[in-house]
Amino acid sequence: MAPQRFHEQFDQIQRSMPDIPLALGPDDAAEFIYEKGVVLARDGEEAQLVEDTVRTHFDRTTGLVADRVQRVSPQTNRSGITRIQVGDPGQGDGRGDRAVAGALRALREREGRTGRRLVSRNHIVSIAVNSCPGDEPVPVPITEPPNPAAAEGAHEDTAVRVLVIDNGLTHDFGSYPLLANTQGDPQVQETDANGVLQQYVGHGTFIAGLLAAVEPNTDITVRNTLNDAGAVLESEFGDLLFDAVERDGWPDILSLSAGTSNGRVDGLLGLDGFMAALRDQSTLLVAAAGNNASATPFWPAAYASLPDYADAVLSVGALRSDGEFGACFSNHGAWVKVYAPGERLTSALTGFDAPVPYIYQHSTYDACRFGFTYHCTCQYPGHEGVLSDDGSTPTPDQVLFEGFAQWSGTSFATPVAAGLVAAYMTANKEQDPRVAARELLTGNTEIAEVRGAHVPALRPPTWRAIPTTSV
Template sequence: MAPQRFREQFDQIQRSMPDVPLAMGPDDSADFIYEKGVVLARDGEEARIVEDTVRTHFAETTGLVADSVRRGGAETNRSGITRIEVGDPGEGDQRGDRAVAGALRALRAVEGRAGHRLVSRNHVVHIAPVNACPGDEPVPAPLDQPPNPAAAEAAYDPDTAVGVLVIDTGLMKDHGSYPLLAHTRGDLQIKETGDDGALEQYVGHGTFIAGLLAAVAPNTDLTVRNTLNDAGAILESEFGDKLFEAVDRDGWPDIISLSAGTPNGRPDGLLGLQAFMEELRTQRTLLVAAAGNNGSATPFWPAAHATLPAWEDSVVSVGALRSDGEFGACFSNHGGWVKVYAPGERLTSSLTGFATPVPYVYRHSTYDSCRYGFTYACTCQYPRHAGQLSEEQQAGGGKPDQVMFEGFAHWSGTSFATPVVAGMIASHMVAHKETDPRAAARQLLTAHAEFAEVRGAHVPALRPPTWRPVPVVALATGT
């Protein structure tokens, strides 16, 4: 029986949010995760319209009346979002929420008259490897093997360094033992290990990303915030405010590297992030965002803003290439909304720092064949290991595999292609004395982008000069 990654990740995220009942959506499949019994609307008149419409719709249905509205003031809810309770979150199971679905249906006619969206599910936003189909889990790399991409030959100069903000899971406490991260600042991971002394799931994610960025662009002022500390997951209704908090602490940076998001089945983004995205447009900051690891063409937000007319200059969406750099990685999301691809399979960076070896117990089992139908030795299958969550789901009773990390790791995902692109843009800014990150992104994509093949299409690709391609092993004819 194949591992059920979405189910495993759903259960893991639910454990990290014990007080928030969650459901899978949309209601006839499992593409995203959202809060049961709640919808979102903009503060003020639109929230009143949504509440009144839902109340009227459910007037004759016991337990499905919007009986509570929580409105945040300007200081506590900068995103301007109201949570409206539309049902009992304890009703039904985790395969959907008929109260939320009913509320969305009730607003369709009103939204048609208004000409824009009024209501939304409260989605769970997560780091890309946690999105129901993680690229893979980290694998220990030998300490005598250099990082990949290797460190570029450039010195750190605080007077000319490009400011980069990484929104992620925070830094490992001993990250400074890795020379490339010696001047990196920010928040520490709140909890690194469990009661058994083993690394928690996806800790080190922010440190790994910072290491990639510092390798590609050593002349950067890197700040890492632990906005996504709890299993890399946060509710949409909270995420917008957390993004504002992150930029308010140090000012808007040149570049934001964000390896997080969610699909929502819509072409117009996340309601809870709209205020932040509108503010981003007025700044000079460039958002470089991961396209996600669902192996899907469904837009993944906020990365998919990259091809919306209002955000074409302010957002770069990044997909992942496989280890040879010639084709798309099996797990990478794809489609016209992905602006550029970069190496994102089996990259090598610092995971834990180098002070103390620490164990890790695998959560997911590998598959017998690629779950996306690819015919090369992809991360779905190799390296082989048995995972704790997969064993629990299958009631196999087997013992999960454990490894030791001593600093470096191999890891795959659009999460890691993203800082590669962010670093290349920052490096371009330094080399060409370009002070506008958005102009730098345009210049880089216009003059220096090469091409790769992704699902039969030739797409723009950026490959760092210090990145070393790794030949892939074909399991059968094809790619």
């Protein structure tokens, strides 16, 4: 039986955040992950209003304890968000949270009257989308060229500044010539006690390698903002983004391959403060559309569809390896502004200094888990993983990484698009990344087909298509 990756990754994220009980939402539909027993509200009068309203509602609701409603320390942050405990996070399992659902219902009528959002779940923002990238990395011989291959260009004083918010750089990233000028944080822990590479390690390095290949004239900084499972609470994420841009200064381009859906069309409450600050800068946020194969808005990428952020955010979906159609895993919809190659790309990972073993966590499927008929990453290359939902314990496949990897996901289409914006800035001596993105898309004539619709597509000149075959 094929593994259910969202539930597997839910377990992994829970292990990486052992002190924070988590639930799947909405209810047990498994579209996102959130903190049990807690909701978010804006600090000040709105937080007090949420507390009072929920407490009154619970007084009238059998089984929910009004006395449990209280603010949770720390009460505020720079994002102006307060965590309010509304239930016992130890009750129940991961299939939803009755107290949180009750708190949302308690405010629904008031929100409807005012037209203003007052309360939210505390979602998990993660690079582990659905809840992982399109697949797990596959070793590629160091003798094979990267894909996209390195474009021509010299590193100049006018290099475009790109900040990558992800996990950290692997220890030997500097052995890859394209990353010679890259800087940033190291990966906290690359391997387990047995020397085996941990899941998602190299994610930020892979992204930096793609950026540097598409546009060598970039100053790339990679920040280890996300932990080993690439997950952080929404209530903390805004502050972490503020930390990154204040440490390095607002960049030209902020490349972010993380996010969450939340079942809404008005963004993440926990990012209100950061997004307002971003709007007043010239920085362009290039964000991954997510790998849920869904049209549900995925944040912060979906801010690109909101009028206040149309110029500030570029949302990026993934094309399959032939570049003609959308990848099976890619999110889609009018809120996705452009698509770029995101399946079976080749970039730097780790193992340049010495080969590093990796054990696959997920087994591949007999058929595409999203119902597509081409030979997609769900099926190929085939391997047995550690995790299984049928109680079996397959013998997992082990591989060695020696520098390069092939990997898929909107996580990687994102730096490809960011690199093309940077390349446009360099070629046209354009200092404003938002102007560059707008002009790049306006002048672009390339299209692809995604779910029957013709959509804008950005394909780097050095990218080579890999033909697909039907199953």
